[in-house]
Amino acid sequence: xxxPLPSFQRIRILDLTDRWGQFATKLLTQLGADVVLVEPxxxxxxxxxxxxxxxxxxxxxxxxxxxxxxGKRSAALDLATDDGQSAAAGLVAAADVVLVxxxxxxxxxxxxxxxxxxxxxxxxxxxxxxxxDDDRADELHxxxxxxxxxxxxxxxxxxxxxxxxxxxxxMHSAGLYGAIAALLAVRRGRTGELFDVSAQAAAxxxxxQLFSCWVYRREILRxxxxxxxxxxxxxxxxxxxxxxxxxxxxxxxxxTQREWTHLKDWMRREGAIQDLDEPAYADLMELxxxxxxxxxxxxxxxxxxxxxxxxxxDAERAYREGQAIKMGxxxxxxxxxxxxxxxxxxxxxxxxxxxPGTSEVYLxxxxxxxxxxxxxxxxxxxxxxxxxxxxxxxxxxxAWAKPVSCVEPSASTER
Amino acid sequence: MPGLPLxxxxxxxxxxxxxxxxCTHILADFGAEVIKVEWPHHPxxxxxxxxxxGTDPESWEEGGLWNNLNRNKRSITLNMRHPKALGVAMDLVxxxxxxxxxxxxxxxxxxxxxxxxxxxxxxxxxxxxMTGFGVGGPNEGYVVFGPVMQAIxxxxxxxxxxxxxxxxxxxxxxxxxxxxxxxxxVLAALQDREVTGNGAMIDLGQVExxxxxxxxxxxxxxxxxxxxxxWGNVPFGADDAPAGLYRCHGDDSWCAISVRTDNQWAALTxxxxxxxxxxxxxxxxxxxxxxHRPALDQVVSAWTEARARDAVxxxxxxxxxxxxxxxxxxxxxxxxxxxxxxxxxxATHPLLGARExxxxxxxxxxxxxxxxxxxxxxxxxxDIYGGLLGMSRDHIRExxxxxxx
Numbered sequence: 121x122x123x124p125l126p127s128f129q130r131i132r133i134l135d136l137t138d139r140w141g142q143f144a145t146k147l148l149t150q151l152g153a154d155v156v157l158v159e160p161x162x163x164x165x166x167x168x169x170x171x172x173x174x175x176x177x178x179x180x181x182x183x184x185x186x187x188x189x190x191g192k193r194s195a196a197l198d199l200a201t202d203d204g205q206s207a208a209a210g211l212v213a214a215a216d217v218v219l220v221x222x223x224x225x226x227x228x229x230x231x232x233x234x235x236x237x238x239x240x241x242x243x244x245x246x247x248x249x250x251x252x253d254d255d256r257a258d259e260l261h262x263x264x265x266x267x268x269x270x271x272x273x274x275x276x277x278x279x280x281x282x283x284x285x286x287x288x289x290x291m292h293s294a295g296l297y298g299a300i301a302a303l304l305a306v307r308r309g310r311t312g313e314l315f316d317v318s319a320q321a322a323a324x325x326x327x328x329q330l331f332s333c334w335v336y337r338r339e340i341l342r343x344x345x346x347x348x349x350x351x352x353x354x355x356x357x358x359x360x361x362x363x364x365x366x367x368x369x370x371x372x373x374x375x376t377q378r379e380w381t382h383l384k385d386w387m388r389r390e391g392a393i394q395d396l397d398e399p400a401y402a403d404l405m406e407l408x409x410x411x412x413x414x415x416x417x418x419x420x421x422x423x424x425x426x427x428x429x430x431x432x433x434d435a436e437r438a439y440r441e442g443q444a445i446k447m448g449x450x451x452x453x454x455x456x457x458x459x460x461x462x463x464x465x466x467x468x469x470x471x472x473x474x475x476p477g478t479s480e481v482y483l484x485x486x487x488x489x490x491x492x493x494x495x496x497x498x499x500x501x502x503x504x505x506x507x508x509x510x511x512x513x514x515x516x517x518x519a520w521a522k523p524v525s526c527v528e529p530s531a532s533t534e535r
Numbered sequence: 536m537p538g539l540p541l542x543x544x545x546x547x548x549x550x551x552x553x554x555x556x557x558c559t560h561i562l563a564d565f566g567a568e569v570i571k572v573e574w575p576h577h578p579x580x581x582x583x584x585x586x587x588x589g590t591d592p593e594s595w596e597e598g599g600l601w602n603n604l605n606r607n608k609r610s611i612t613l614n615m616r617h618p619k620a621l622g623v624a625m626d627l628v629x630x631x632x633x634x635x636x637x638x639x640x641x642x643x644x645x646x647x648x649x650x651x652x653x654x655x656x657x658x659x660x661x662x663x664x665m666t667g668f669g670v671g672g673p674n675e676g677y678v679v680f681g682p683v684m685q686a687i688x689x690x691x692x693x694x695x696x697x698x699x700x701x702x703x704x705x706x707x708x709x710x711x712x713x714x715x716x717x718x719x720x721v722l723a724a725l726q727d728r729e730v731t732g733n734g735a736m737i738d739l740g741q742v743e744x745x746x747x748x749x750x751x752x753x754x755x756x757x758x759x760x761x762x763x764x765x766w767g768n769v770p771f772g773a774d775d776a777p778a779g780l781y782r783c784h785g786d787d788s789w790c791a792i793s794v795r796t797d798n799q800w801a802a803l804t805x806x807x808x809x810x811x812x813x814x815x816x817x818x819x820x821x822x823x824x825x826x827h828r829p830a831l832d833q834v835v836s837a838w839t840e841a842r843a844r845d846a847v848x849x850x851x852x853x854x855x856x857x858x859x860x861x862x863x864x865x866x867x868x869x870x871x872x873x874x875x876x877x878x879x880x881x882a883t884h885p886l887l888g889a890r891e892x893x894x895x896x897x898x899x900x901x902x903x904x905x906x907x908x909x910x911x912x913x914x915x916x917x918d919i920y921g922g923l924l925g926m927s928r929d930h931i932r933e934x935x936x937x938x939x940x
Contacts, residue, residue: 125723125726125727127726127727127730127731128723128726128727130730131726147719151723169772170771170772170773171751171754171755171759171761171772173755173758173759183751183754183755183758183759184750184751184772186751186754187750187751187754188751247872248872248875248876248898250872250875250876251871251872251875251876253872255855255857256791256793256857256858256859258770258773258775258793259770259771260768260769260770260773260775260778260779260780260791260793260859261791261793261857261859263791264780264789264790264791264859264860264861264862265791265859265860265861265862265870265872266862266867267862267864267867268706269768269780269789269791269861270787270789270861270862270863271704271705271706272694272702272703272704272705272706273702273705274696274699274702281696281768281779281780281782281789282768282780282789282861283694283695283696283702283767283768283780284768284770284780285694285704285708286690286691286693286694286704286765286771287690287693287748287749287750287752287771288750288770288771289708289748292712292748292750293711293712293715293896294896296712296715296716296719296896297715297895297896297897298896299719300561300715300718300719300722300897301897301899303719303722303723303726304540304541304565304722304897304899304901304902305901306726307540307541307722307725307726307729308537308540308901311537311900311901313899313900313901314899314900315897315898315899315901316876316897316898316899317896317897318872318873318876318878318896318898319896320872320873321873321876321878321894321895321896321898322895322896324867324873324878324893325711325893325895325896326706326708326711326712327706328553328600328681328706328707328710328711329585329600329706330706330864330867331603331864331867331893332585332599332600332602332603333585333599333864334863334864334865334868335599335864335868335890335891336585336586336587336599336602336887336890337585337586337587337588337599338588340863340864341705341864342787343705344705345702346700346702346703347703347705348682348705348706349705349706357682358700358701358703360700366686366692366700366701368682368683368686368691368703370680370682370683439687443674443676443677443678446676446678447678448678448679448680448683449683450679450683450684450686450687451686451687452686452687452691452692452701452703453686453687453688453689453692454689454692454762454763455688455689455690455692455693455746455749455752455753455756455763456689456752456753456756456757456762456763457689458687458688458689458746458749458753459753459756459757461674462672462673462674463668463669463672463673463674463675464743464746466671466672466673467669467671467672467740467743469740469743469746470753473754480758482754482757482758483753483757484753484754485746485747485749485753486747487716487720487747488713488716488739488740488741488743488744488746488747489669489716489720489737489738489739489740489743490669490670490737490738491720491724491735491736491737491738492650492735492736492737492738493724493727493733493734493735493736494731494733495727495731495733495735
């Protein structure tokens with residue numbers, strides 16, 4: 121199932137990252153690795169990051185920190201002291217991989233007598249270690265300089281601003297690459313290699329056609345309000361449904377003649393077929409043309425009729441009934457609406473979490489896959505917690521001082 | 536120094552479009568031998584998308600995006616609906632460490648390639664099955680593409696100006712994300728196999744992959760009862776103000792500006808020759824400025840719109856105000872941060888010629904390494920069927936004549 125891989129409990133990951141690396145170490149934690157977050161005595165900077173909640177004791181709780189740190193262990197070290205530096209050196213030497221920010225890479229590299237030695241390092245930063253630009257190391261600037269910002273928005277034809285991608289796309293993309301790099305590093309062993317992850321490069325990699333359209337065709341992609349960035353105008357695919365919700369019928373026209381027949385049947389039943397029973401609208405391929413972005417005039421009319429129909433239906437029904445006839449359409453959900461989606465409940469996409477010392481249990485996202493293997497068994501659904509500052513300092517220093525073969529794997533979520 | 540970390544790992548690749556190919560190109564970039572299996576008469580639709588002007592629009596060999604996504608791979612043809620194909624496929628599976636597919640649920644099973652059947656010929660096999668919603672459940676059969684996954688996962692709804700209609704995303708972020716997760720899952724399973732010897736089937740839901748990216752918004756709703764509200768062009772949770780993308784003089788020309796500190800604010804008011812704003816108590820603190828974003832945006836836009844983007848960025852940078860140009864594709868190709876880290880590597884395709892490729896988010900001595908451009912259709916049939924499976928030339932010709940390959 122979605123339980124951690126027991127074999128990963130022997131993999132020691134030292135987390136010295138900032139915001140750019142938090143998703144990478146979260147993923148490694150979810151895979152089952154023993155991830156130790158090194159914090160200054162006052163706590164990691166992200167413990168104060170928005171969004172915040174207030175604990176029963178009246179203390180601010182960063183939900184951001186909570187989300188990214190469930191299941192990690194915390195070691196509080198004061199790197200300004202000899203003891204702190206010595207402890208850090210011990211943890212680095214005992215780690216299989218160290219994940220760092222640009223700052224901690226510089227700082228620890230200078231502080232530790234042997235630097236990182238033969239321990240592989242994964243560094244996550246805005247533009248890579250070779251191009252430091254701390255003033256512009258946030259999602260806004262990385263989106264502007266990573267190609268993602270110009271592709272989404274309300275469209276230049278509407279004289280409106282482009283909109284940067286949501287929910288920290290660059291950080292998440294960098295985090296995925298960072299976790300991949302960490303597993304490559306584990307596989308590689310103690311070669312002392314540096315894996316340099318750039319959020320800008322990671323963001324640009326996911327821009328789909330931006331690179332190839334320019335390199336191969338010298339075409340510039342233009343954002344389309346409620347649509348898809350293309351070099352030429354396309355339809356507006358985002359609609360407002362009868363209940364006021366937004367609906368995204370990608371391309372509007374179906375992909376196969378069979379789907380077209382089913383869609384027309386549905387529209388006819390609903391009294392919304394208009395003139396689409398006329399012979400001009402019989403053959404889907406005639407309507408679609410050679411390319412989904414270059415639809416014929418009758419095809420555009422058919423799309424308008426479909427759009428009229430969808431505006432008259434509530435978004436949830438349009439989504440479910442459309443999918444029942446294989447229409448690749450979707451309702452625009454808010455993030456929290458996924459919590460109640462039966463599909464995700466049945467597949468246990470979310471796992472239970474709580475803030476230390478509190479009894480309220482909430483749900484947070486698991487890894488997006490289910491593993492079928494003799495290595496994993498269905499274990500009870502445990503509640504996972506973020507660590508308190510320095511909660512595991514001594515445990516970690518004791519355990520990591522021993523060779524890994526002497527250490528009994530322990531669930532990092534135990535309290 | 537050792538070779539690439541995935542050297543010796545062989546991947547049988549039943550993927551198409553974007554998410555699956557993105558997964559397998561990461562594996563290939565770090566040394567895996569990826570054998571892409573293609574239908575003899577119905578190739579990946581990306582093969583003939585986005586060709587250079589003047590090339591045959593029906594050509595299967597000159598798609599730019601396809602070339603970028605499928606570098607470092609080999610291509611063989613195999614018609615899985617032919618009765619003789621299953622035996623050939625099983626012979627291939629027996630020689631591979633990993634099978635990856637991103638077709639609908641149960642498609643490989645319908646061909647006779649269930650996980651159990653494949654494991655019987657290749658113990659320890661890792662099978663990554665990428666589908667829209669995963670295998671099982673009421674949404675198993677749903678048809679989803681990247682932008683639709685973004686809509687139903689919540690990501691699309693998180694994009695936009697505060698209080699406005701969602702803007703959505705203009706590209707298939709969800710497909711790429713699913714590909715990255717797929718590569719991570721395969722690497723995790725390979726690592727587990729090193730220790731335990733066990734293979735695995737990984738049932739990856741691509742919509743689930745996007746749901747994981749909605750971050751702390753899900754927790755915020757539960758703990759604070761606060762539905763997500765879009766942040767426009769202000770980074771999630773930031774108090775920066777003014778902050779965002781500002782129109783500059785010229786065709787669809789924009790720059791990013793963000794003011795965090797009081798010193799940056801003072802510098803900005805100096806550049807704008809609006810010292811009066813610096814004395815305005817409403818804007819004297821970061822929180823105060825964040826509470827008056829629309830008014831500040833108006834002032835900044837009025838200044839940027841009259842100036843060329845590069846002049847705006849230069850003047851603000853000189854003054855110590857964080858600003859960046861919104862780069863075009865052409866500018867990204869020249870960007871010093873990307874080019875300086877070796878993000879672009881070049882390989883020669885037999886028809887497309889020498890081309891640069893995007894090499895992903897990692898740079899290291901362990902890769903990525905560009906070894907070859909995207910494969911032409913079925914270019915490896917002789918190497919794989921003859922070399923790897925040991926078929927005679929006559930046998931290969933026979934399979935081709937019978938439209939098996």
